[in-house]
Amino acid sequence: MPTSATFPSAAAAFRSGVKSAVTSTFFIVLAGTYIGMGALAHGFGLASWWLALSTVLVWAAPAQVILISSFGGGAPLVEAALAVSLSAVRLFPMVVALLPLLRAESTRVRDLLLPTHFTSVSMWVESLRLLPGVSREHRIAFSNGLSVGYMGTAATFGFVGYYLAAELPPLLAGGLLFLTPMSFLMSTARNAKAIMDQLALVLGLALGTILTAADVQLDLLWTGIGGGTLAYFVHRFREATA
Amino acid sequence: MNAIWTELFPYVALILVGFLPNEMWRVLGLVLARGLNEDSQIVVWSRAVATAILAGVIAKLIVFSGGALGGIPLSVRVGATVCGFLVFIAIKRSVFAGVLAGEGALLLGGWLFGH
Numbered sequence: 001m002p003t004s005a006t007f008p009s010a011a012a013a014f015r016s017g018v019k020s021a022v023t024s025t026f027f028i029v030l031a032g033t034y035i036g037m038g039a040l041a042h043g044f045g046l047a048s049w050w051l052a053l054s055t056v057l058v059w060a061a062p063a064q065v066i067l068i069s070s071f072g073g074g075a076p077l078v079e080a081a082l083a084v085s086l087s088a089v090r091l092f093p094m095v096v097a098l099l100p101l102l103r104a105e106s107t108r109v110r111d112l113l114l115p116t117h118f119t120s121v122s123m124w125v126e127s128l129r130l131l132p133g134v135s136r137e138h139r140i141a142f143s144n145g146l147s148v149g150y151m152g153t154a155a156t157f158g159f160v161g162y163y164l165a166a167e168l169p170p171l172l173a174g175g176l177l178f179l180t181p182m183s184f185l186m187s188t189a190r191n192a193k194a195i196m197d198q199l200a201l202v203l204g205l206a207l208g209t210i211l212t213a214a215d216v217q218l219d220l221l222w223t224g225i226g227g228g229t230l231a232y233f234v235h236r237f238r239e240a241t242a
Numbered sequence: 243m244n245a246i247w248t249e250l251f252p253y254v255a256l257i258l259v260g261f262l263p264n265e266m267w268r269v270l271g272l273v274l275a276r277g278l279n280e281d282s283q284i285v286v287w288s289r290a291v292a293t294a295i296l297a298g299v300i301a302k303l304i305v306f307s308g309g310a311l312g313g314i315p316l317s318v319r320v321g322a323t324v325c326g327f328l329v330f331i332a333i334k335r336s337v338f339a340g341v342l343a344g345e346g347a348l349l350l351g352g353w354l355f356g357h
Contacts, residue, residue, distance in 0.1 A: 025337045025338045025341070028338070028341075029341070040309070046252060047252070050252050050253065050256065053253070053256065054256055054260055057256065057257070057260065057261045057265075058256075058260045058261055058264050058265075060264055062299055063260065063264045064260070067256070067259060067260045069308070070259070071252065071255065077255060077258070077259050080259045081258065081259045081262075081263045082263070084259060084260055084263045084264055085263035085264065085266070085267070087264075087299070088263065088264040088265075088266075088267045088268075089267055089295060090267075090291075090292050090295035090296055090299070091264070091267040091268050091271065092267040092268070092270050092271045092288075093271070093287075093288030093289065093291045093292035093295075094271070094288075094292045095267075095268050095270075095271025095272055095275060096271045096274060096275045096278065096284070096285055096288040097285050097288050097289045097292060099271070099272065099275040099278075100275065100278055100279045100282075100285060109272075109276075112272060113272070116268045116269065116271065116272040117265070117268060119268055119271075121296060124292075170310045170313055171310075171314070171349060171352050171353060171356065172349075173309070173310035173311075174309075174310040174311040174312075174313060174314045174348070174352060175345055175348055175349050175352075176310075177303075177307065177309060177310055177311040178304075178311055178319070178322070178344070178345060178348050179341065179345065180303060181299075181300045181303035181304045181323075182323070182326055182340070182341045182344045182345065183337065183341050184296060184299070184300050184303075185297075185300045185323070185326075185327065186326070186327070186330050186337040186340040186341055187337050188293060188296055188297065188300070189327070189330065189335070190330075190335050190337055192293065196286070196289075196290055197289070197290070197293055200289075200290040200291075200293035200294045200297065201293055201294070201297045202297070203294055203297070204293060204294035204295065204296065204297025204298045204300075204301070205297045205298070205300065205301045206301075207294070207298060208297060208298030208299070208300070208301035208302055209301045209302075209305050211298075212301070212302055212305070212306055213305075219298070220295055220298050220299065220302075221295075223294055223295060223297075223298035224291045224292070224294045224295030224298065225291060225294075226294070227290075227291075227294030227297070227298070228287065228290035228291030228292070228293065228294040228295070229287070229290070229291070231290045231293075231294065232286065232287045232290045232291075235286070235290075
């Protein structure tokens, strides 16, 4: 990716986004994650098209894992909905942080509907990294291309995992499930160049473990608000004294 | 009637239990992000909160794993994470090298000590 890419048209920016998606590390990560997800859906007796539809509509791996395992485990639907919603709280600050990067002078709200729906960890991390190098009027097209590339990859490999499910030995299946936290960890760490982001990452890892171990309710919400706010104030304090 | 409902149930539940509780946070972000730029303090704070929540999800997936990953001992999972992260730092912050090293360590450790 050149440092300041301009494109002849929105279609060219979209194609460049798709190309960035299928050549990034997240391509392999999403393929692995959704092979694991396909295996999970198969194990719980859901249809392969149901999984594909959930990938398009929900488009968040943690929420989909919760959804699949609650259906199979027979958890009450209200409880499943609450768990899904809690896992999705992180999408709110992601959208808030992403949209100002996408918006140009002439942007209408309806142009932002698709990028809003497409916001997920993979797309967010890569958009924050790549968009500053894309000219502002083509950022939405580029980001949509990126997202369509990722979503297509995820849906395709969901089918692959679904039909491979019976063949996977437990150790390899465990290795596939390990792909998600490994890749999320490394890509977040790569993006965390400022002290605030690094601190938020470390505090989130620690608080997430402690609050879950202590069986605190709404643990992810407190992890985010507590760890994030502390990191933010350290950043403000350092700026004020610098 | 009952047969149709049994067929449709997973799809209705997908909308009510999966799509809506998930999507509401994105839409809320869209509504509240109007007029903000990327340097405003609320956006900077949101980035810190999003990063911390994501880190919390990562910690939960590694420390409190379910399914096939839960069958591999905790010490192997944590050790593999540390291995992967050290390789990531050592090889110019390469995500690919880090993930590969972590996976290699997990499979080796799981094969030696697991199951």
